[in-house]
Amino acid sequence: MALEPIYQLRCSCNQYPWGKQGSNSLSARLCAKQPGWDGKGPKDQEFKIKEDTSYAEMWMGTYPVLPVYLAANGDDLQNLIDAHPKELLGENTIQKFGHSKIPFLPKVLSIAKALPLQLHPNKGLAAKLHEKKPDQFTDPNHKPEIAIALSDFEGFCGFKPLKHIDNLLKLEALKKFLPKGSGADLDDQQLTTVVRKMLEADDQTVKETYKALTSLSPSDCDGDDYIPKLAPRLAEQYTEADPGILVALVLMNYMKLKPGQGLYIPADCMHAYLSGDIIECMARSDNVLNTGLCPKAERDNVELFCSCLTFTQHTPEDCLLPKKDYHKSKNGKTALYAPPLSEFDVLETNLSVGEKEILSKVNGPGILLATKGSARMRANDKEVQLTEGACYFVAQGTELEFEAGNDGLQMHMSFVG
Ligand SMILES: [Zn+2]
Known part of the structure; x- marks a missing residue:
């Protein structure tokens, strides 16, 4: 099989009590737009929004808890990457991280009420916890994370x-x-x-x-x-x-963000999101310690939680992640969120009707989401119609070109820079 520069994905959405209800949940609405959720194609299941259910997070990565599948044939994206790691991820990424996996995990969160008061342990502790309790701590990695507001957002950080x-x-x-x-x-x-x-x-x-x-x-x-x-x-x-x-x-x-503002949560930093829709991206990990804003039975050990605390963020400004110019944007319609000491960066492209943007190739893999609107998208020599909610894996070395449709385009892409 000849490799493509981009692959459309099918993402899934999970259900936590803090998620937004039914079709109020952006994560559910975007998930319902994923191809092949009608249960008819190969390896398909069905996804229909139920109005009495809380939908919390759409996951867009290869983390095994909720992996993405190729829209074309229903295969796990990780299987394709395992067969062609160098071509899809690039040597740089494989060498830098020491494995052939996408080193980040992007999500769309729709938050109706506070998430548990939490922190994500640093690498040293995560490795120990994973060894002791692999069922609860499912990997040995740290999990710095960022949030980009898609709506008005509130959180504690x-x-x-x-x-x-x-x-x-x-x-x-x-x-x-x-x-x-x-x-x-x-x-x-x-x-x-x-x-x-x-x-x-x-x-x-x-x-x-x-x-x-x-x-x-x-x-x-x-x-x-x-x-x-x-x-x-x-x-x-x-x-x-x-x-x-x-x-x-x-x-x-207590942080209040407007759409487009970013928040940065380093490892060991206490945080609790309170309301709004966000794009979240984190290192490839699912480790968390919860101690409050959740039922007692779900709280982790207070001593352990307190032994991790970091004090690097001591003002609201410390928690903000500034938007920067992106030097690989040809038309200046794309901003860069670059968290320090992280495995990933995130781009936000905003185009009005008919506007164009070109993003030069990078050496690592990316995952992009048409968060709002639509566009014609060219990826090297392949051209597709990018519709709202469509999510793509972008192979390393791919130049992307967008021309927005009648409703403009907002696109978010997480990548290894
Ligand atoms: Zn978190």
Whole structure:
């Protein structure tokens, strides 16, 4: 079989309770547009949106939990890559990562309520956890991730500045979480103790503190006047006794993003997404530690969680991932999101009706999604009609050209740069 520069994929969508309902879920709507979900083709199943179901994430990678299939014949994309790793991924990628797999995993998330308060362990810890509990930690890799807002988005990420947390912890209701003997300025070591004390607090203490937060006046909150407003919303989602509410509202940056803004979550960074639709891309991993904003039975060990915490992000600005010019864009219609120390970069192309863009070839593989609208797409010498929701694997060394259709085009592509 002659190899193609691009392969259309069929992606799948999972169902978590935090996902958006039925056809309100962008991930479900995009998933329903994948070819071959009518159950008729080879190896097909059926995907029909059910209005009483919560659809959370459409996965666009080769991670075995929810892999992509070739639209043409229903085969797992990984099988094709295994047969032609050098041609499809390129020598650079194989050498850099030491395996013949796509080193990143892009997803579309549709978030109706808070995701668990979580962090993704660094490589050292992930390897240990995977060895000990391979069923729960299904790979030995780290998982830095980024989120690009497709709609208005809210989430909690990293820690607030120490001085700011210090001021909040002076409130009568929060004093009990200060570490013993801390009088002078709070440091990161003591902050870990605060996180642990909040997460280990008994139900009654959490409830009382929650109540106190809801009755704070804006002037009590040192600028964070959202605290009394957001507290009841989180409690409605996860009960007043969920300690994740305290950690999120008192200690973490509350981020509101507009479409096109990006968020960067390094390994070991605490985060909890709250609402909106996003493109998410992460290193090839599925490891997570959850400690709050989820039922008790789903919480991981607090000690373990606290032993991982990173303090690299201590302001909202630290969490933002700036959009940059992309030097391989010929018409300047494409922006680059390049997270530090990551396996991948992500592009966002925005074209109005009839506008064109050319993206020069790169040395690694890519996965692209026509997030909105449509275009004529040329990939080296192959031309296809790119329709909304279509997802393609792009082989290394492929030049891409787009000409937007009547509804314009928004395209996202994750790739090894
Ligand atoms: Zn995460």
